[in-house]
Amino acid sequence: MNGADRLCDTLLVNDVDVCFANPGTSEMHFVAALDRKPQMRCVLGLFEGVVTGAADGYARMADKPAATLLHCGPGMANALANMHNARRAWTPMINVVGDHATYHLKHDAPLTSDIESLARPMSHFVRRIATPEDVGPAIGEAYAASLSLPGVTTVILPADCAWGSVEPAELSATKVPALKTVDAAAIRDVAAALRKHGSRAALMMSGLSLRARPMEMAARICAATGAQMFGQMSNGRIERGAGRVALPKVFYPVDMALAQLKDIDLLILIGAQAPVGFFAYPGKPGPLTHEGCTITTLAKPGDNLPGTIAALADELGATLTAPAYIAPKREDASALPTGTLDADKVCTIVAKLLPENSIICDESVSSGRVFYQQCHNAPQHDYIQLTGGAIGEGIPLCVGAAVACPDRKVIGMQADGSGMYTVQGLWTQARENLDVITVIFANRTYQILHGEMRAVGVNDFGRNAKLMLNLDEPALDWVSMAKGMGVEAGRATTAEEFTRLFEAALGRKGPFLIEAVI
């Protein structure tokens, strides 16, 4: 057996059994080894951004990493933007990047590049494999590192380490360090501070604290102490819907976020970062909390976040307190919107028709501003979204979520400009017959940038600004593009048409795309 076989076996012994791939010549032995492992599910992406975006969506829903197969430095470069999003979602991921044979690097052949320099900004663990026998340890370390931060790991696989021989060996699962427990004294200090600050305190949560149970426990803490609760602006995954916590998130517009947090004097971070503006604006502050606000990090992403919240509730005697923030079931008295379609109507219709146990992948950017709020009272569902601001993750997220959860409906809320970055992902949806409805908000513009231009004082756009901000000439025809990649599609220009298409898509399996012209 060779190093590539060892690689596959090490993944499989750790229950990593999905590989999103875009292979090249330097990975042929890896492909051949995967071909000898029918228990490994290999999913092809026609562009590397699809591969890592799918791996991100998969791990968010499967709670375990997928492997990726990428080709040399430039192939990994194409994958970096969605590695960045995964990094910001604290998603476990094992990227395997093929490289030239170790002895070939010195020749500086055309595809040679500094892979480490490219990988490090988007990976907390980067490791170049040295020999065929080093493949197993390297992949094991990457697996453990992907789960213990958690986050994105990158392993560089020289071709000769893949094709070189290794001794057969009995493999066992890699030991993963347990999540760190937060110190009891810190719990006591935070409990005391929460008691003191009452409604002027808030919990800021992200990562695994946004699953239904820890969120409910946090909501008991809020009920007991009067504290408020927020999610980060963007998060890897939130379990939500009627009967669960209706989690307020920090707003994107700086002025709204400042107003939202203006009365908070104590902010407790649980797996979250301190809230700051997504961008800086002339004359506006970076931090979204006021200058006198005390920010305390109770637990970081690598810590046991649910355990921390439970311990805090216990310290506060709140484990049985009725939780605050619980969303009631929606009342469906109001009819669905009608008439000319707009972004808000699309959101309303999807929220009202949302099926139980669905998965929403949200890259709606400016068009979906009312959607999150509207889904508080929808049937229970998972909400995963763009985290790192690197647009082009929505379509691949749907791929990964659908691979992880084949029995659940996946709904992509997709801005058109962003969707174009990784439009190739539609083909993978067709190839794998994934149960995904993609809703395209076809406003035919980088709408968010129109707002940002106004924010910098430009209201009259000239030719060059229009050329760079509008996608209207020619209009993108998403129905044809989807058809070209094997995905059935329809176009809606009225709310009635949208409702009809969306209901039809809910009633069938497999990928479907709706171009909502707004």
Next chain:
Amino acid sequence: MNGADRLCDTLLVNDVDVCFANPGTSEMHFVAALDRKPQMRCVLGLFEGVVTGAADGYARMADKPAATLLHCGPGMANALANMHNARRAWTPMINVVGDHATYHLKHDAPLTSDIESLARPMSHFVRRIATPEDVGPAIGEAYAASLSLPGVTTVILPADCAWGSVEPAELSATKVPALKTVDAAAIRDVAAALRKHGSRAALMMSGLSLRARPMEMAARICAATGAQMFGQMSNGRIERGAGRVALPKVFYPVDMALAQLKDIDLLILIGAQAPVGFFAYPGKPGPLTHEGCTITTLAKPGDNLPGTIAALADELGATLTAPAYIAPKREDASALPTGTLDADKVCTIVAKLLPENSIICDESVSSGRVFYQQCHNAPQHDYIQLTGGAIGEGIPLCVGAAVACPDRKVIGMQADGSGMYTVQGLWTQARENLDVITVIFANRTYQILHGEMRAVGVNDFGRNAKLMLNLDEPALDWVSMAKGMGVEAGRATTAEEFTRLFEAALGRKGPFLIEAVI
């Protein structure tokens, strides 16, 4: 005026008047400044790989750099693969990457990343702007650096340096260091060595030495000394066709390349790298020359390559010698191919119908193997091709070449798998009404990898290998995809259909795509 205005003015005073752009929020002041400069041509790409691939194609044909506008680290990450190709083509390029305001970086907002680490592997010049007044010097330095290596430069523009005030100033063009002249002693030594080795010597050329005049001068040297002449395996641009040098290039398959170079005892590099295998293969050598071959670097890409060749010819008394290698005009006695279409027939038809003064952008990968040879005798044209092996450059190259040369027909020879990486470039062809014919070799597979799998000894493909190497389920429908992006298209399954579509496309202006089903 602000830093962004200064940026535009510094570009324009240096005659950099095309900006390929994919903007985001941190670049709004740059967009607003471009909007105040109607003399700057702004071309939108719907994905950053389109932007840098187009900038590469533009500069190869315009012989001056374009600027690009990219959004933060992840946006630049999407652009890196084609920066890599540009780097391998020694293409001048000025990438302007927007970043957070200097004082905002410490907050680690979601889009924050280590841009320098990402940029350096694909840029020989990376510079972060420090203040608004630093914008002008930084862009000037980048301009000079892009032309003096030549190559890819990256300037990081923090938002506050774009929006901060600068004093009005009278700008003048940046001084660019002259190309280096090769030492006369080196010329004499090489001349003597060429005389001594006769037909066992060869010139290996790339970069600016592959323009018609220096190639013809090199062919005089070959005629005078008996030396052979080769181009690198891949090159930025070759001026070719009947009456010009029919330049042999180093073959891609290792065994063929080894045979091609087996009798060469002296290899003189003129702007070229020593020939090595594109990849390493078990049991095969990396260098393509034999172990006893002497490799001498006469001139590097930053040197005056045409001047070096002229000086060498002068030293050899060959400036008036009748050149070797000149391609005769093709004889058009043979009819065009007919019947079921295959890759070779597509190449033959395009080569036979090629119009005078056209520009070929070649990313045909395995399908175009006969094409280069067939075009030796075609009417005079420019040939630009994928250089760094990072597929997904063909469609953007066409965009850039057509922007640089609006009066010339651009023909993209495009493999289907590779074309999918930056398929979004078709929209820019439509938006700008560029005169481009894209020929898609629709073999519905990563054909080159089938060969590479056999090269590693795998002949029977299982399910996983087929899943990763074939694009047939579902088949990509290029006609629909092109239509979806506003490009007219047709499909050919016979040689007659292909000829009819290609002739029709030659007879009109504007973008057209032909899906050649092979």
